[in-house]
Amino acid sequence: MRKHPSGKALIEIAEATESTADPNAPNANYVAAMIRNARAIVDRQADVGDDADRAEAAGLHALLDQAGAAEDLNRELVRLIRDGTAPVGTHAHLVAVNRAELAESNPRYLARLDDED
């Protein structure tokens, strides 16, 4: 599940930050880099669209053998993990979801991880 803020909410804070940024501030480069990073994340999320959510929901349905919204199923998965009764396949499911999130939030990190293996 994408971390919040994502998409529109992330663009809004990036734009608000840009509109009030002082180009002469000592941290101007850092602020500009944050704005670029936020935009890049949102662009990648837009490219993926709903595919990541759909894949995660399908993974949860299969893992838990239950229908329902991804958020509710993730809540159920959290409960099972905490109880020590997570189904076989949980780790692989979490890795798949994590790789999809990393591909949006920091694809270079994902590429470095793959290079390490």
Next chain:
Amino acid sequence: MGMAGNLTTEQTSRLAAWLTDEAQAETQVLATERLSGGAIQENHRLEIDVAGGPWPGRHDLVLRRDAASAVATSHSRAEEYALLKAAHKAGVTVPAPCVLCTDESILGGPFFIMHRVSGEARGGRLIKSPPDAALVREIGADLARIHTITPTAAGENLGFLGTPPADPARTAVTQYRAYLDALPDPHPAVEWGLSWLAEHAPAPGEIVLCHRDYRTGNLMIDRAPDGPRLSATLDWEFAGWSDPLEDVGWFLAKCWRFGRWDQEAGGLGPRDDFIAGYTAASGRAAPPDAVAYWEVMAHVRWAVIALQQAWRHVSGEEASLELALTAHVVPELEAEILAMTRGPS
């Protein structure tokens, strides 16, 4: 008088008068200057000249006080001063503490003064230097000195740290689960890490003073002619009683290597040299499995803190792009947690 910095002329005069009392000799403030960084605490460079008494001469100092935006979550200046004093007494490389002032009529709030230390603390800069085995050995040995401070030895001086946890690992797991429960979204990968930590928790051992944010970025390194040296351990605001290997794991954790993954000791040098420095100085073993456990804990703890920070933005408490982006560091931490906790399921 030189630069006014962010202290007003009236504050500087009151400060000079207060210092004259403390130093038992006429004290002049030659210069003050607000130093960069520190959103929660302000640091001001302070140059003084003392005309006699027990501390005669010129002194290059740093005055530390709460910023206007101070939050109540970190240790107070008086507590931080007590930590600095305890660390200095134990031989830890810290700026020597000079005086604490709790009289709010001088600068509007408590402050303390310590000696000024030179060096570079920014992690992104430090990891551009060549890997340095001697430096990370020295850092390991210095961390061991922090861990000589025990609840019994510190007594009332560090009483504000509260009762030491009987079982630091399980206490942390319980606390981080409660933190996650206070957030609106479920986070199964972090939860997975917490379950692994609960299942693999070490038997409780000795409890010592831990810095609890001991990492590249909080260590000042001075480029001396004979090679880089640790010049100060900064930011004691999270210090508390814990398992000594919590600090070892935090320092080694991949998330604190500033991208230089192959130098496992904070991006600065080899893991084995840091561990060798630590074990030789502490006489304490640091078994790889136990250290790895605390490296998982480090990623889980940072993930929980990052999610809390992002929530401060999302909830409307504090609109901030920096806080918002912290949410998007979490997948990196989750990737490391999942890689370190591959299990049968």
